[in-house]
Amino acid sequence: MPDDAHKTPSPHDGQGFATRMSHAGRAGTRTHGFVNPAVHRGSTVLVPDCESRRSFAKDRFNRVMTYGTAGGPTHYALEDVICEIEGGTRCVLVGTGLAAVTVPLMAYLKAGEHCLMPDSVYGPGRNIATGLMANYGIETTFYDPTIDEAGIAALIRPNTKVVYTESPGSHTFELQDVPALARAAHAHGAKVLMDNTWGIHNFMPFKHGVDVSIQALTKYVGGHSDVLLGSITTNTEEDYLTVRNAASQMGHFAAPDDCWLALRGARTMPVRLKHQEQSGLAVARWFEQRPEVLRVLHPGLPSHPQHALFKRDFTGSCSLFGVVFQPRYTEAEIFRFVDSLALFGIGASWGGFESLALPTTGFITRTATSPDLGGFAVRIHIGLEDVGDLIADLDRGLATLPR
Numbered sequence: 412m413p414d415d416a417h418k419t420p421s422p423h424d425g426q427g428f429a430t431r432m433s434h435a436g437r438a439g440t441r442t443h444g445f446v447n448p449a450v451h452r453g454s455t456v457l458v459p460d461c462e463s464r465r466s467f468a469k470d471r472f473n474r475v476m477t478y479g480t481a482g483g484p485t486h487y488a489l490e491d492v493i494c495e496i497e498g499g500t501r502c503v504l505v506g507t508g509l510a511a512v513t514v515p516l517m518a519y520l521k522a523g524e525h526c527l528m529p530d531s532v533y534g535p536g537r538n539i540a541t542g543l544m545a546n547y548g549i550e551t552t553f554y555d556p557t558i559d560e561a562g563i564a565a566l567i568r569p570n571t572k573v574v575y576t577e578s579p580g581s582h583t584f585e586l587q588d589v590p591a592l593a594r595a596a597h598a599h600g601a602k603v604l605m606d607n608t609w610g611i612h613n614f615m616p617f618k619h620g621v622d623v624s625i626q627a628l629t630k631y632v633g634g635h636s637d638v639l640l641g642s643i644t645t646n647t648e649e650d651y652l653t654v655r656n657a658a659s660q661m662g663h664f665a666a667p668d669d670c671w672l673a674l675r676g677a678r679t680m681p682v683r684l685k686h687q688e689q690s691g692l693a694v695a696r697w698f699e700q701r702p703e704v705l706r707v708l709h710p711g712l713p714s715h716p717q718h719a720l721f722k723r724d725f726t727g728s729c730s731l732f733g734v735v736f737q738p739r740y741t742e743a744e745i746f747r748f749v750d751s752l753a754l755f756g757i758g759a760s761w762g763g764f765e766s767l768a769l770p771t772t773g774f775i776t777r778t779a780t781s782p783d784l785g786g787f788a789v790r791i792h793i794g795l796e797d798v799g800d801l802i803a804d805l806d807r808g809l810a811t812l813p814r
């Protein structure tokens with residue numbers, strides 16, 4: 412059924428992020444006065460007559476509910492919220508952040524074509540490039556994520572169709588000059604895809620030349636380590652249809668219950684993110700002063716090699732960063748430090764309310780740059796705990812290291 416009532420009016424431009432996150436995706440969702448939209452679960456959607464079925468089934472651009480996989484009111488509400496976060500016009504929801512990485516790659520590339528991917532790409536993104544994409548005859552060149560406009564232009568081939576970006580990079584936190592890479596890509600007619608999970612709303616992808624923005628909603632949007640979900644946001648009708656068609660051909664879908672959890676997460680995300688940003692910076696600065704630490708990989712710190720790009724393109728940071736220890740420490744010593752922490756879990760995802768510490772050395776694959784950071788690295792995610800307690804815990808943990 413077409414359902415105009417679900418077109419939620421965009422909150423007023425110029426309003427603050429927290430205001431917009433409180434009001435987006437709410438109006439007109441037929442909630443009988445309840446504040447939140449209902450969860451619409453369903454496979455079959457009944458239509459009033461046969462003629463309606465014929466006309467509705469062809470429409471992929473408008474919000475026409477024809478079958479569960481085409482989405483429903485719960486999806487539409489979240490799609491509107493994600494567009495509000497990233498400044499795009501339309502969004503495709505998929506079951507995981509990883510699916511949000513793979514769907515646009517498969518949508519924009521075909522046999523005989525070429526993809527450019529940063530060496531610091533999220534690991535499973537590298538896996539599809541060297542796995543399925545290679546099997547289907549799509550070649551990928553991994554490039555130094557800090558490459559400049561002339562450098563990327565020199566790597567672009569006649570058959571290059573996608574310049575993929577992720578800023579900062581997974582585990583190593585290099586920032587990319589996305590507008591410069593986008594200029595080179597567009598001069599050649601290639602699409603710019605970006606994994607914007609770290610930047611969330613602190614990097615506005617479409618203002619910086621990105622065509623397709625990827626988010627693992629699993630992280631800060633979900634915010635409670637209880638949901639897996641991904642979004643692919645676009646800014647033109649053509650890009651929306653390209654992504655949407657690829658997602659539906661491959662049978663991708665997001666569960667309405669998970670969309671509802673992500674909607675709930677989005678309402679409080681501005682407050683959580685601000686708190687976590689401040690705590691993250693405080694802990695990162697504390698680490699920087701410690702003699703056990705060689706360097707801290709946090710784009711928001713002046714010591715970060717591309718901090719100038721951070722100041723130019725980002726309005727803030729999230730609470731995920733890296734800590735590189737002095738080279739004199741062994742793996743066993745760093746493992747003992749991490750194991751000794753009481754408030755930091757050892758786990759892979761991030762963006763939840765709880766703090767995490769994850770050894771990354773040995774899990775970093777690099778083919779165009781060096782994976783050697785100068786010492787053993789631990790990725791830190793700062794949650795919502797009191798920052799003084801977190802620092803006290805880390806302080807006790809560092810005391811396990813030999814002097």
Ligand SMILES: *Cc1c(COP(=O)(O)O)cnc(C)c1O
Pocket residue numbers: 507508509510512533581606608609627628629639640641760
């Ligand atoms: C976690 C993550 C993903 C994948 O998200 P899942 O929901 O766990 O599949 C994609 N990109 C980045 C940068 C991530 O950190």
